[in-house]
Amino acid sequence: xxxxxxxxxxxxxxxxxxxxxxxxxxxxxxxxxxxxxxxxxxxxxxxxxxxxxxxxxxxxxxxxxxxxxxxxxxxxxxxxxxxxxxxxxxxxxxxxxxxxxxxxxxxxxxxxxxxx
Numbered sequence: 001x002x003x004x005x006x007x008x009x010x011x012x013x014x015x016x017x018x019x020x021x022x023x024x025x026x027x028x029x030x031x032x033x034x035x036x037x038x039x040x041x042x043x044x045x046x047x048x049x050x051x052x053x054x055x056x057x058x059x060x061x062x063x064x065x066x067x068x069x070x071x072x073x074x075x076x077x078x079x080x081x082x083x084x085x086x087x088x089x090x091x092x093x094x095x096x097x098x099x100x101x102x103x104x105x106x107x108x109x110x111x112x113x114x115x116x
Contacts, residue, residue: 001016005023011038013064015112016112034046035061035107036049057108061101089116093113093115093116096113100112
C-alpha cells in the first residue's frame with residue numbers, strides 16, 4: 001500500500017509499505033494528497049506553493065535520491081576494481097534513481113524504485 005509521510009502537517013514523501021504501523025506519521029495515500037499538501041488530521045489541503053517551496057521540495061527529493069545512490073556506490077566501485085560489469089539490478093536501480101527528476105509529477109509525486 002502507498003502511504004504519505006507527514007511531517008509538521010505537510011506530506012513530505014510517499015512510500016510503499018506493508019502497513020501504516022511501519023513507522024510513525026503515516027497516512028494512507030488512497031485518501032488523496034500528494035507531496036507538499038497539508039494534512040489537518042482528516043483531509044488533505046493543497047496549499048498555494050511558492051516557487052521557493054517547490055525548489056525546497058525538489059531539493060529534498062534530490063537529497064533522498066542522492067543518499068540512495070550513495071548506498072550502492074560501493075558496488076560500482078568494487079565492480080570496476082575487479083574489472084567486472086555492475087550487476088544489472090544495481091545498474092537499473094541507479095538509472096531509475098537518476099531519472100527521478102524527469103518524472104512527470106516531480107517534485108510533488110515521486111515513484112521511487114524498489115531498493116535492491
